[in-house]
Amino acid sequence: MRNRLKVLCAGALLLACATSWAAAQVLVVGLFPGAAVLNVDGQRKLVRVGQTGPGGVVVVSADSRGAVLRVDGVERAYSLSREYSEGFAEPSTRQLSIAKGIGGHYWVAGSVNGHPLQFLVDTGATSVALNDGHARRLGIDYRVVGRPLQVSTASGTVRGWRVNLNSVKVGTLEVLGVEAVVLEGGSPSDALLGMSFLSRVGWRVEQDLLVLESKH
Template sequence: MRLSAWLVVVVALSATFAAAARDIKVMGLFADRALVVIDGNQRFLRVNETSPEGIKLIAANPERAILEIDGKRETYFLGSDIHTDTAPPATQRVQIARNNDGMYMTAGSINGIPVSLLVDTGATSIAMNTQMAQKLGIAFRHTGKPINVSTANGLAKAWKVKAKTVKVGEVVRHNVDAVVIEGAATPEILLGMSFLSTLKMREENQVLILETTH
């Protein structure tokens, strides 16, 4: 999964557990990697890597992660079952296969307009260049908040905006944070964590699976 070279990395995660007086949150599980929040600090750990908080990832696969906490190993699963008297709504699932470049590309729509989206867990939010924003009818110069973002060529002018609707498969999210970057050469729209953090993520056999949470 590509990490953005031109957007500040901020990863948001969910699925809460408590251990050793720490708040451990796991949302993304992949082969030998896990997306974890430890006491509110966002970490993307690889196997045998230790976080600044002293939490070590021992093993990870699309179903579970083993973390070493204060010398003890604990197994964490993605999400937990919640039993209620009424049946929960059906889970919506999107499956995205890797392309020949090893990227996760998928068709979707923003504000009702069909687009191609590149999954990027390193992007804080959905990100696009000014030309694409104009095609999507986003009046970023009038309604957006001017900011600066880090790019491969240094700081660039950008605007924080809201995408009215973002749809991938049957999953729809409203008023999703997005960034329009001036001078960005990349034609892809990055599907960042402002959308992805609302879903569970796992990777199986080169396929990224996104599922709604309840």
């Protein structure tokens, strides 16, 4: 009787452990050379190669294409937002994690009206801001479709045109009908991803990551 009870208890313990293991949710929500952003049961952290993240998950290798993680002693390749437990559906909220770059700035590859463009994220800019060179490459005839205005910059007052962009996209996050300002000349040297886009998605800073998130 005692032996049978021990077997039953051991079986119950194994079942509880298996249930707990099966419920674990491991997501790779950001990929960078030598590091990955992990989301383990809702706990998000940037983990570099060789380090251990939430839930004891170890990042074995990582680049922009994927990561190899060691979970419960088993190594497995992950692509972006792939789930370790297949019992969970893909999250309906889309997210993009951007690592801090040179000079403490956040850079992200995106597109405007379907044309590729590199952005510097600027939470202090009220609108997406482009120079006239950006506008020409994007096929925006801002002097025809835009509304003229004067813009104060660090170099003084310059002429600008307020335009409406059909779409601005970074990662899987796309916003339609985004207000932008095109400035005459070469300033700003980098296209600025300002609040006319950011205010229409959720954004926050976690450690050295800028996290953008779609709104429902």
